[in-house]
Amino acid sequence: SSAAMAALRGRALLAPLGARLRAGLRAPLRSSASAPPLYDVVVSGGGMVGSAMAAVLGHDIHFHDKKIALLEAGPRKEYDHMPDSYSNRVSSISPGSATLLSSCGAWDHVCSLRLKPFRRMQVWDACSEAMIVFEKDDLDDMGYIVENDVIMSALTKQLDAVADRVEIFYRSKAVGYTWPLPSHTCDTSPWVQIELADGRRLQTKLLIGADGHNSVVRKEAEIKNIEHQYDQSAVVATLHLSEATDNNVAWQRFLPTGPIALLPLSDTASSLVWSTSHDHASELLAMDEECFVDSINSAFWSNINHSDFIDTAGAMFRSAISLLNPSGTAVRQLPPSVAKVDPESRAMFPLGMGHATEYVQHRVALIGDAAHRVHPLAGQGVNLGFGDIACLAHHLSAAAFSGSDLGSLKHLLKFETERQRHNVSLIAATDVLKRLYSTTLAPLVLLRTWGLQATNALPPVKVRI
Amino acid sequence: QLSLFRFTVKRPFSTSHSSVDSKEMKKFQLLAHKWWDEEGEYAALHSMNDIRVPFIRDTLLSMSSNYHLGNPLSGIKVLDVGCGGGLLSEPLGRLGASVTGIDPVEDNIRTADRHKSFDPVLAKRIQYKSSSLEEIVEESMETFDVIVASEVVEHVADLEMFIKCCSQVLKPEGSLFITTINKTQLSYVLGIVVAEKIMGIVPEGTHEWEKFVPPEELEHLLESNGFAVKTLKGMLYNPLSGSWSWMESTSLNYAVHAVKAGAGAQPHATDTLPETDIQQRSATAGTA
Numbered sequence: 087s088s089a090a091m092a093a094l095r096g097r098a099l100l101a102p103l104g105a106r107l108r109a110g111l112r113a114p115l116r117s118s119a120s121a122p123p124l125y126d127v128v129v130s131g132g133g134m135v136g137s138a139m140a141a142v143l144g145h146d147i148h149f150h151d152k153k154i155a156l157l158e159a160g161p162r163k164e165y166d167h168m169p170d171s172y173s174n175r176v177s178s179i180s181p182g183s184a185t186l187l188s189s190c191g192a193w194d195h196v197c198s199l200r201l202k203p204f205r206r207m208q209v210w211d212a213c214s215e216a217m218i219v220f221e222k223d224d225l226d227d228m229g230y231i232v233e234n235d236v237i238m239s240a241l242t243k244q245l246d247a248v249a250d251r252v253e254i255f256y257r258s259k260a261v262g263y264t265w266p267l268p269s270h271t272c273d274t275s276p277w278v279q280i281e282l283a284d285g286r287r288l289q290t291k292l293l294i295g296a297d298g299h300n301s302v303v304r305k306e307a308e309i310k311n312i313e314h315q316y317d318q319s320a321v322v323a324t325l326h327l328s329e330a331t332d333n334n335v336a337w338q339r340f341l342p343t344g345p346i347a348l349l350p351l352s353d354t355a356s357s358l359v360w361s362t363s364h365d366h367a368s369e370l371l372a373m374d375e376e377c378f379v380d381s382i383n384s385a386f387w388s389n390i391n392h393s394d395f396i397d398t399a400g401a402m403f404r405s406a407i408s409l410l411n412p413s414g415t416a417v418r419q420l421p422p423s424v425a426k427v428d429p430e431s432r433a434m435f436p437l438g439m440g441h442a443t444e445y446v447q448h449r450v451a452l453i454g455d456a457a458h459r460v461h462p463l464a465g466q467g468v469n470l471g472f473g474d475i476a477c478l479a480h481h482l483s484a485a486a487f488s489g490s491d492l493g494s495l496k497h498l499l500k501f502e503t504e505r506q507r508h509n510v511s512l513i514a515a516t517d518v519l520k521r522l523y524s525t526t527l528a529p530l531v532l533l534r535t536w537g538l539q540a541t542n543a544l545p546p547v548k549v550r551i
Numbered sequence: 552q553l554s555l556f557r558f559t560v561k562r563p564f565s566t567s568h569s570s571v572d573s574k575e576m577k578k579f580q581l582l583a584h585k586w587w588d589e590e591g592e593y594a595a596l597h598s599m600n601d602i603r604v605p606f607i608r609d610t611l612l613s614m615s616s617n618y619h620l621g622n623p624l625s626g627i628k629v630l631d632v633g634c635g636g637g638l639l640s641e642p643l644g645r646l647g648a649s650v651t652g653i654d655p656v657e658d659n660i661r662t663a664d665r666h667k668s669f670d671p672v673l674a675k676r677i678q679y680k681s682s683s684l685e686e687i688v689e690e691s692m693e694t695f696d697v698i699v700a701s702e703v704v705e706h707v708a709d710l711e712m713f714i715k716c717c718s719q720v721l722k723p724e725g726s727l728f729i730t731t732i733n734k735t736q737l738s739y740v741l742g743i744v745v746a747e748k749i750m751g752i753v754p755e756g757t758h759e760w761e762k763f764v765p766p767e768e769l770e771h772l773l774e775s776n777g778f779a780v781k782t783l784k785g786m787l788y789n790p791l792s793g794s795w796s797w798m799e800s801t802s803l804n805y806a807v808h809a810v811k812a813g814a815g816a817q818p819h820a821t822d823t824l825p826e827t828d829i830q831q832r833s834a835t836a837g838t839a
Contacts, residue, residue, distance in 0.1 A: 124671065150621020151647075276669055291670075487620070488604050489642025494589070496598075 121275070122287035125155045125253075126492055127482070128280060129294045130260055130303050132158025134177070134234060135454030135471035136296030137241040138187065142479045144248035145190040148486040154252045155288060156245070157280075159259040165239030168199055173233040174322045174431045176349060176357045178336065178465035180229050183472035187240070191247070195240035196232055202350045203227035206335040208419060211523070211534065212342060212388075229465075231336070231349045231357065259283045263293070263306045266449065278449050278493075292493040294451050294478070296471075299440050301456035307447050313440035313459070316520065318344050319367035320437055320462055321360040324428035325382065330354050337421040338463070339386055340523040345463045346385045348421060356422070358382065359462055367434045378432070379424050386421045437461055439517055441510070445502040449493030451478060458509050463523075464516045470509055477504050570713040571655045571683040575706045578756060579635070583658030586636025587666055592754045595788060595795075596638050596702065599730070602786065602795045603701055603806065604642045607728050610782070610808050611697065614726070624648035630695040630720060632684055633703035637663035637677065643699070644676040651695070657681045684716045691720045701730040704769070705762050714776050723814040727778060729807045730786065734763035737802045752790055766801050773809045782808040 126149075129140045140156040143149050179187075179201075187193040205228055245252055264279035277289040295303025304311060325348070327333070333350040344361035351357050360370070360382070370378060440459035445452050454471030481497040490497065522534050585592045608623055619625065625647035631640045634652030636659055644650045644667075654660055660681040667673045680687070698717050707713045717727055732738055739760045746752040770780050786804040787796050 147620045150619065273665065486645075487623070488601065488608070489645035490600070490604075491641075496589075 122279070122289050124153075124277060125288060125290045126152040127292045127294060128155045128157065128278075128288060128290040129296055130157045130280075131295065131297035131301075131454075131456070132156055132160070132254065132256075133296065133298065133454070134237050134241070134468055135475065136294075137238065137245060138190070138192070138472060139294055139296055139453060139475050139478070140252050140254075141190040141192060141241050141244045141248070142186065142475055143482065144245065144252040146479060146483050146486075148483045149251065152251065152486065155290070156252060156254045157258050157260055157282070158254065158256050160256070162254070162256045163238065163242075165235065165242060168236065168239070171428055171431075172324045172351050172355055172357065173235045174324050174357065174428075174433055175234045176231055176322075176351070177234055177237070177468045178229050178349060179232050179237075180466075180469045180472075181227065182476070183469045184230060186472045186476045187237070190241075190244050192237070192240040192244045195243050196236055199236045199239060200352075201230045201232045201236065202333070202352060203230050204334045204336045204350055206419075207338070208335055208421070209338045209340070211340050211531070212385075229336070231351060233351075255282070258286075260302065263303065265307070290449075291491065292449055292451065292482075294453060295456045296452075296454050297456055299438070299455040299459040301452065303450065304442055304452055304456050307450050309447065309452070310443045311440055312443065313438060314517075315436065315438040316361075316461065317363060318361050318437045318461075319364050319434045321358065321362065321367050321370050321432065321434045323358040323378075323433070324351070324431040325356050325358050325379075325424045326426045326428070327354050327356060328423045328425040331422055333422065335419060335421075336465070337386070339421075341385060342524065345523065346382070347463075347465075348386070348424075349465075356424075358427075360385070361437060361462060364436070371432050371434055375427050375429065378427055382424050387423070439513065441513055445474075445505060446495065446498035448495055451498055451501065453478060457505075458513055460513050460516050461520045463520055464512070466512060466516065470512070473508065474501075474505055477501050569683055569685055570707040570709050570716065572706060572708040575708075576656050578754075579656045580658055582754060583636070583656060583662050586638060586659070586662050593636075593638065594793060595752050596635075598793050599701075599786075599788075599795050600639065600642055602797065603639065603728075603730055604646075606784075606806060606808075607643070607697070607699060608646060610728075611726065622647035627696045628694065629697045629699060630691075632698060632700045632717070633706070634663060634679065635659050637666055637679065639699060639701055640677050640679075641667065641673060644673045648676065648697075650677045652677060652679045653682045653684065653687060654679075655681065655683045684713060684720075688716050688719050693720065693722050695720055695725060696722055697726045697728070699728045701728070702732075704729055704731045704764055705758060710764065710769075711772055711776070714772050714778070718777050718811055721811045723811055725811050727773075727807075727809045727811065729769065729809070730804065731769070731807075732758065732763045732804050733802055734760065734765045735802045738763055738804075741803060746788075746790075750790055752788070766805055766807070769807060773807070777812045778809040779812065780807060780809045782806070 127143060129136045132140075136156060136158070140154055143152075143154055184193055187196065207228060245254060259282065260280050261283050262281040264281075266276045266278060267274060275289065277291055278293045280288045280290065280293070282288070293303060295301050295307075297303055299313075330353045333353050333356065336347070336349050338345050338347040341362070343363055343366055346360045346362075347358070349357045349359065360367075362370070370381060373381070438459060439461060440455075442452055442457045445457050453474040455467070457474065458470060460467055460470065478501045481501045482492060485492055485494070485497045582592055588594075589597045611627065612618055612623055623646050624643060627648045629640075629643055629648045629650045631637075631643070631650055631652040634640050634654050635656075637652055640650045640652040640663065652660075652663060654663070660679045663679045667677050667679075698721055700713075700717070704710055704713065721727060732742055742753075742763070743758060743760050747755045747757065766783055770783070773780055783801065784806050785798040785801040786806055787798040788794075788804065789796070
């Protein structure tokens with residue numbers, strides 16, 4: 087709805103800064119003789135996005151003399167050896183994200199561990215023959231499928247390399263934040279106060295919330311979040327293919343119950359991401375391995391949802407297109423068939439969508455899932471987070487080189503505007519796609535069939551995606 | 552059309568030999584607590600940092616061969632004259648400089664001291680003193696690598712004395728940065744009428760057009776007192792966006808970078824300096 091879209095976009099760009107200097111202020115701290123240690127930046131949340139944020143800042147030349155802290159609730163994980171078997175949590179990394187990871191030296195580690203580049207993405211509908219193929223003309227990689235553990239291993243190494251600048255607090259959950267009053271009015275600390283579960287306190291000039299879609303930073307800052315639980319869970323698993331193949335294509339088929347995706351891990355293995363109803367997801371987890379594999383193959387190969395009407399209409403449209411744009415109908419490749427699933431690799435997690443109405447406040451910024459949560463169907467989740475990091479790091483670096491106060495809304499708002507502009511349309515489009523593809527109703531299927539075919543035939547639109 | 556070449560017009564002498572004008576002091580006293588409200592009376596000065604800090608930083612970096620981008624002004628001793636609440640001292644301190652900020656209004660110094668006290672790095676790098684420029688000359692002869700006098704010279708009583716004092720406390724080949732307002736019809740209309748009376752960008756009564764300084768006059772005074780003017784650039788404030796930018800014309804606000812003659816060179820009371828002085832660029836300029 088347009089009201090929701092307007093809310094999603096956050097405040098008007100010309101809103102006064104004063105509006106962000108917090109309505110619900112907390113009581114000022116009593117000044118104490120020994121103030122808690124003061125950091126220039128504290129990143130709350132040590133997942134892929136939080137760790138990457140700390141690593142990128144730590145490797146930024148203008149942050150050479152700054153103090154950064156990373157708070158992670160869990161223990162430090164040692165990533166010395168990658169197990170032979172693949173982890174079931176993987177991400178599709180865009181070339182832009184790879185560039186960001188390169189900038190802090192992490193991408194080299196990823197490459198030396200393991201990753202799978204893919205050249206092509208084939209997306210099609212279960213209810214029709216319509217298909218769209220994404221491929222880069224210049225034979226460059228479209229993206230990379232990387233296990234999340236591999237990314238974390240690489241980032242941990244790069245964080246260790248700048249340990250003199252970045253202090254990581256493991257097993258440290260932040261339990262309270264105290265926000266500063268606007269510093270010109272009082273004698274109390276102008277910094278954000280952070281209280282950890284074990285009673286330790288920190289102060290910081292800028293708090294970056296990278297603590298996931300249930301972000302505590304966001305809640306404590308009283309930033310409104312527009313959220314929606316999908317009636318879907320994602321089932322993930324590591325699969326072994328029937329036969330070895332180049333396996334450099336990412337496959338996604340839209341079933342009425344939700345999209346099923348096969349992401350290449352190696353010539354013989356792929357990762358499954360199957361978004362479906364909660365009930366079906368539980369069934370998939372409970373059934374024996376053979377049935378599970380059969381379900382997957384059937385999902386990719388079966389034409390049970392086709393109807394003659396749609397097929398005919400689709401075929402007519404395709405002929406029309408091939409008259410106008412002969413090169414506009416790509417060759418349909420066939421997805422690989424699955425032979426078995428890695429035992430213990432099946433898991434499920436619920437899906438939802440979320441968007442914070444503001445990404446920043448005085449001395450606070452949100453990145454990654456704390457700011458926005460999307461459906462995995464677009465394979466964008468972590469890439470949006472890495473995009474946030476690239477943008478925020480750019481502005482913070484310039485601010486540091488100008489001697490500015492790092493927590494100043496002036497540059498934080500620039501980050502927010504740039505990223506909201508980028509993210510909102512993608513999140514909205516993903517949400518629309520999800521809803522559009524959740525139906526077998528003929529008119530909507532026809533619409534998306536033609537839409538998909540037309541998009542496939544139109545180079546400019548495809549390139550933009 | 553105003554004549555801009557009025558070198559022969561002398562400024563009225565004040566009875567005390569001081570560059571500080573007590574009327575001006577009173578104006579700033581009233582607003583001493585407003586310095587750090589980024590959206591308040593001093594908003595335009597806050598956003599001026601976006602161009603004046605990079606200007607100072609890049610000029611000094613270009614004159615130095617030995618710096619680290621993580622701490623670009625490390626080792627440089629800066630005097631911030633008329634520092635007010637420390638709006639310019641703090642960014643320079645964050646970039647690594649050792650800053651001494653002086654201001655005749657005690658309340659300003661109090662505000663500045665309090666504001667820096669929460670950041671241990673700044674608290675060490677910046678020292679504030681309630682003082683006029685003349686009062687520190689004796690104890691600070693040739694002490695500073697850089698002097699910044701931003702939005703100050705349009706408030707001083709005796710500009711030539713001010714410049715002489717700057718020269719005395721500056722090391723040879725040290726840099727002097729000045730930002731101020733030109734004295735033109737345009738600056739009266741935009742700088743006083745619009746900025747003060749209509750839009751309230753600047754608190755009313757802050758500026759007196761009579762005391763604005765045309766760049767030609769400033770250049771002349773500088774070059775007669777041992778300085779070589781290296782850069783003169785116009786500045787423009789956009790009230791809609793609240794931001795500053797550089798511009799060709801110096802008819803409104805402008806910035807100057809001047810370098811004090813090196814040791815051994817005699818200050819000339821002529822309009823042009825010998826070739827050698829202008830060409831002289833040493834690696835020691837701008838470093839401790």
